[in-house]
Amino acid sequence: MLRFSPTARTNLFRVTLVITLAALACKALPFFGSDPEVTFAVVGDIMGHEAQIRSAYDPASKQYKYDSVFSRLGTRISAADLGIANLEVTLPGKPELYSGYPQFGSPDSLVTALKDIGFDLLVTANNHSMDKGEAAALRTAKVVLDAGFLQTGTFDPHDYPARRILEVERKGIRMVFLNYTYDTNGIAVTPGVIVNIIEKERIQKDFELARAKKPDVIIVLYHFGKEYLSAPDAFQKEWVDFAFQEGAQIVLGGHPHTLQPFERKITKDRFGVEAERFVIYSLGNFVSNMQRRGVDGGMILNFAIQKTDEKIVIRKINYEPVWVYTPLIKGKMEFYVLPVFEYLESKELDANSMARMKLFLSDTQALLKQSMDSTRDPVVK
């Protein structure tokens, strides 16, 4: 039998006590030892061109299937606490209403496939929100919600008061998401539906309501900018600044189909609150049938927000380029969103596709070099 001296016994008791207390603390506080952190995987525009709809159709089952499109992404989206995308099509429900450019209507199974790879939030305010009219706009938001997504940007007026400000809590961090579009391609937004248009009064009111909820962070998703430009225009800069002035900390942009820079800086809002703020002006296309240089890919933007001393800091900013590979297989055009780095040595791609993917990568790295430099610590003022 082991015998301990009185001192050894006291020490053993102390050690046991410390271990027990630490274990209890870990159980009570899952983030014991580090500040809570929420991770993001954000992508740009989910387009639905005619060729994508045709490709999704499976004549054997007479169903539209999109799973293979996203099958190369692994756990890149699901691994993040929040996977976010802009759904730039309507879901009109009837196959005769499915169509590509210029007025998009896609099968519901597109969003089921997005759910299956791990997206959590789909925003629906964009220039195509009204493409198939009021009923389809309402149906799109409903299908997205019924599929289990968080959703904002377009609303049924009946539940607008309850859903106007989207609050999301993860790991004890309380976030508000707001989403706006510059226009609906000239199609009138009829009174039976609400589409968040970029208008000062609306946004200011939303911020007022959002701030009253005292979230840890306000995140704005804007659909704006000029198509095919690789730098933000004056309109984008103006509205990003407006969001920051109103207290937003993060702004995520889309619509130009091309990638545009991102930056992190410390600025004061109109209430005198100094905080780290982050903007990406355009996330590019995530999936589309746009094949020209610069619009044939996009990115998965990764970052984390951390709550430190009651302040939100933005960390681990990084991106992974994705490129849309469209091979002809048995006479049928297929669509695959490829994480570029994983496919640089792939034997699967033909020489022309490989060259185009590599060109997309080098263009992207050149465009975003300064963005990556600006987001390294320490944060620039």
Ligand SMILES: [Zn+2]
């Ligand atoms: Zn757009």
